[in-house]
Amino acid sequence: MRFHFRQFTPFIAFLVFCCAGVSNASVSGGPDKKCTACHATAAALQSSPTAHKPLREGRCQWCHKTHGSANANILHAGGGRDLCVICHKAQKPVEGEKENHGFSAKGECSVCHASHDSGRKNLLLKEPQELCLSCHEPIKNRLALAHPHAAAVDSCINCHNPHPSASEHLLKAKPTDLCSACHEIAPWQKPMRGWL
Ligand code: HEC
C-alpha cells in the first residue's frame, strides 16, 4: 500500500521538462529557496519530522505551479483528492464502488489529512480513533455501552481500512479471517467445541 518513489518518476520528469519554468537544477537540487525565502510558515515546517516528505525536501513545485494556475493555491490539480492521487494511486477511490468509504469517492483526502503537516503521523488531522469517532456517532454510542469490544475501543483500523478496500464495509479481511486474527477460535464456535 505504501507509496514508492519509482511510481512518480515519470511525473517528476514531466515537471522538470514541461512545467512551471523550473530548471533542472532547482528541482533536482536541495530545498527550493525560491519559495521558502518568502514563505516562512512552509519553510519552518521543513524541519518538522511529521511533515509531508516532499515538503521536507523542498519540492514545492511537485504540487504548486510557479506563475499561476486555474486551481486555488496555484496547485497542479484542483481539489485535494485529484492532486493527492497523482502520487498516491493506492488510495484512489473508484467512483460508484460500494467498497469506497461512503463520502471519499466524491470527497477529499483533506477531511482526514493535512497537505503540509499536522504534527501527527500520516499527516492525520486528529488521532486515528478520534478521527473515526468524530463522524461515526452511532458507533461512538455503542462503545459507551456496558460491553464494548476491546478491539473497537482500541482502534477502528484494527479491522477497517480508511481507504477503498476490496472487502465490504471497508474491512481489512473477510469477517471470519478478521476475527480469527486475534481470537484463536471464532467466539461463536466455542459452544460447539464439545461436539466437534
Ligand atoms: C518574492 C516573494 C515570494 C516568492 C519567492 C514566492 N512567493 Fe508565493 N506568495 C507570495 C505572496 C506575497 C503571496 C500572497 C500572500 C500570501 O498568500 O501569503 C504568495 C502566495 C502564494 C500561494 C497562495 C496562492 C493563493 O492562491 O492563495 C502559494 C501556494 C504560493 N505563494 C506558493 C509559492 C511557491 C510554490 C513558490 C516557489 C515556486 C513561491 N510561492 C515563491 C510571495 C512569494
Ligand code: HEC
Ligand atoms: C504534497 C503537495 C504539496 C507540497 C509538496 C507543498 N504544498 Fe503547499 N499546499 C498544498 C496544498 C494542497 C495546499 C492547499 C491548502 C491545504 O490543503 O493545506 C497548499 C497551500 C500552500 C500555501 C497557501 C496556504 C498557506 O499555508 O499559506 C502556500 C503559501 C504553500 N502551500 C507553499 C508551499 C511551499 C513554499 C512549499 C515547499 C516548501 C509547499 N507549499 C509544498 C500542497 C503542497
Ligand code: HEC
Ligand atoms: C508529488 C507527489 C506527491 C503528492 C502530489 C502527494 N504526496 Fe503524499 N507523499 C509523497 C511522498 C514521496 C511520500 C513519502 C512516502 C514514503 O516515505 O514512503 C508521501 C507520504 C504521504 C503520507 C504518509 C505520511 C508519512 O508520514 O509517511 C500521507 C498520509 C500522504 N502522503 C498524503 C498525501 C495527501 C493527502 C496528498 C494531497 C494533498 C498528497 N499526499 C500528495 C508524495 C506525494
Ligand code: HEC
Ligand atoms: C476517513 C479518513 C481518511 C480519508 C478520507 C483518507 N485517509 Fe489516508 N489515512 C487515513 C488513516 C486513518 C491513515 C492511517 C492508516 C494506518 O495507520 O493504518 C491513513 C494513511 C494514509 C497514507 C499512508 C499509507 C497508508 O495507506 O497507510 C497515505 C499515503 C494516505 N492515507 C493517502 C490518502 C489519500 C491520497 C486520500 C484521498 C484519496 C486519503 N488518504 C483519504 C485516513 C483517511
Ligand code: HEC
Ligand atoms: C468526515 C467524516 C468521516 C470520517 C472522519 C470517517 N468516516 Fe467512515 N463514513 C463516513 C460516511 C459519510 C460514510 C457513509 C455513510 C455511512 O455508512 O454511515 C462512512 C462509512 C463508513 C463505513 C461503512 C462502509 C460500508 O460500506 O458499510 C465504515 C466501516 C467506516 N466509515 C469506517 C471509518 C473509519 C475506520 C474511520 C476512521 C479511519 C472513518 N470511517 C472516518 C464519514 C466519515
Ligand code: HEC
Ligand atoms: C473487530 C473488528 C472491528 C472493529 C475493531 C471495528 N469494526 Fe466496524 N465493522 C466490523 C464488521 C465485521 C462490520 C460488518 C458487520 C456489521 O455491520 O457488524 C463492521 C461494520 C461497520 C460499519 C457499517 C455498519 C454499521 O453498523 O453502520 C461502520 C460504520 C463501522 N463498522 C465503523 C466502525 C468504527 C467507527 C470503528 C471504531 C470505533 C469500528 N467500526 C471498529 C468490524 C469491526
Ligand code: HEC
Ligand atoms: C485486533 C484484535 C481483535 C480482533 C480483530 C477481534 N477481536 Fe474480539 N476481542 C479482542 C480483545 C483484546 C478482546 C478482550 C479480551 C478477550 O476477551 O479475549 C476481545 C473480546 C471479544 C469478545 C468477548 C467480549 C466480552 O465482553 O467479553 C467477543 C465475543 C469478541 N471479541 C468477538 C469478536 C468477533 C466476532 C470478531 C470479528 C468480527 C473479533 N472479536 C475480532 C480483540 C480482537
